[in-house]
Amino acid sequence: xxxxxxxxxxxxxxxxxxxxxxxxxxxxxxxxxxxxxxxxxxxxxxxxxxxxxxxxxxxxxxxxxxxxxxxxxxxxxxxxxxxxxxxxxxxxxxxxxxxxxxxxxxxxxxxxxxxxxxxxxxxxxxxxxxxxxxxxxxxxxxxxxxxxxxxxxxxxxxxxxxxxxxxxxxxxxxxxxxxxxxxxxxxxxxxxxxxxxxxxxxxxxxxxxxxxxxxxxxxxxxxxxxxxxxxxxxxxx
Amino acid sequence: xxxxxxxxxxxxxxxxxxxxxxxxxxxxxxxxxxxxxxxxxxxxxxxxxxxxxxxxxxxxxxxxxxxxxxxxxxx
Numbered sequence: 001x002x003x004x005x006x007x008x009x010x011x012x013x014x015x016x017x018x019x020x021x022x023x024x025x026x027x028x029x030x031x032x033x034x035x036x037x038x039x040x041x042x043x044x045x046x047x048x049x050x051x052x053x054x055x056x057x058x059x060x061x062x063x064x065x066x067x068x069x070x071x072x073x074x075x076x077x078x079x080x081x082x083x084x085x086x087x088x089x090x091x092x093x094x095x096x097x098x099x100x101x102x103x104x105x106x107x108x109x110x111x112x113x114x115x116x117x118x119x120x121x122x123x124x125x126x127x128x129x130x131x132x133x134x135x136x137x138x139x140x141x142x143x144x145x146x147x148x149x150x151x152x153x154x155x156x157x158x159x160x161x162x163x164x165x166x167x168x169x170x171x172x173x174x175x176x177x178x179x180x181x182x183x184x185x186x187x188x189x190x191x192x193x194x195x196x197x198x199x200x201x202x203x204x205x206x207x208x209x210x211x212x213x214x215x216x217x218x219x220x221x222x223x224x225x226x227x228x229x230x231x232x233x234x235x236x237x
Numbered sequence: 238x239x240x241x242x243x244x245x246x247x248x249x250x251x252x253x254x255x256x257x258x259x260x261x262x263x264x265x266x267x268x269x270x271x272x273x274x275x276x277x278x279x280x281x282x283x284x285x286x287x288x289x290x291x292x293x294x295x296x297x298x299x300x301x302x303x304x305x306x307x308x309x310x311x312x
Binding site: 150154157161191194198199 | 285288289292295296299300302303
């Protein structure tokens with residue numbers, strides 16, 4: 001990163017994030033341009049392939065609210081994935097991933113945690129949500145704060161660290177080595193959105209939607225009925 | 238003395254955590270892969286569980302990285 005890029009970094013990040021958002025909206029319009037059919041075409045098939053996984057996760061969390069939960073999770077996944085993948089573009093300014101700037105992961109984490117609260121309020125009502133946060137003790141608020149911290153730091157640490165390594169390697173050896181670093185960077189770029197989405201889904205699953213705890217993602221269905229503290233994830237972290 | 242400490246403390250903060258996390262991740266991945274091999278029908282569930290577990294372990298290292306970077310910034 002040169003001095004000019006460093007000076008205008010916040011603006012570059014905002015523009016890049018807006019570009020990713022615009023790209024995703026255009027992609028969504030493109031894939032759903034034609035009316036949906038029972039025998040899907042190429043575009044519909046591609047869109048269904050992506051959405052099917054999120055619908056499966058949403059069904060595990062709360063089967064009656066798939067239309068609320070699946071888009072919530074899918075938005076995070078696609079937004080973070082495409083933001084991370086900006087880092088492999090060979091264009092000087094455009095290749096700064098928005099997720100390598102701490103404000104963006106923090107904003108995403110805040111929206112994720114507030115979104116979980118909003119979804120609980122929509123499904124169970126505001127009183128139940130307040131009761132969940134304050135009864136029997138207000139530790140749930142601490143859990144929410146630590147969720148924000150852990151989600152944002154994890155995403156920033158991985159993508160920001162990867163980007164920093166790429167920049168340092170490019171300074172040390174401009175030819176060849178950055179290609180290797182960028183190729184290795186594809187792994188966290190693809191895994192981190194998955195982790196962010198899975199943990200958000202886990203927070204939703206432990207929020208007790210519909211008055212009972214659902215199976216967390218990756219959990220066997222037989223274990224769904226076992227009680228688990230809503231702060232279990234926080235305690236581990 | 239303070240300057241010397243500020244050089245070594247970030248590294249000493251990060252290295253033991255990274256080593257411990259590497260051992261934890263080894264345990265998580267080997268157990269998950271063993272489970273996947275024994276029961277391929279629940280491989281997807283084990284894979285997701287493995288990713289979440291690794292993310293939780295990784296979070297600890299990243300916390301230490303942040304502390305180390307904050308300390309390194311004071312040098």
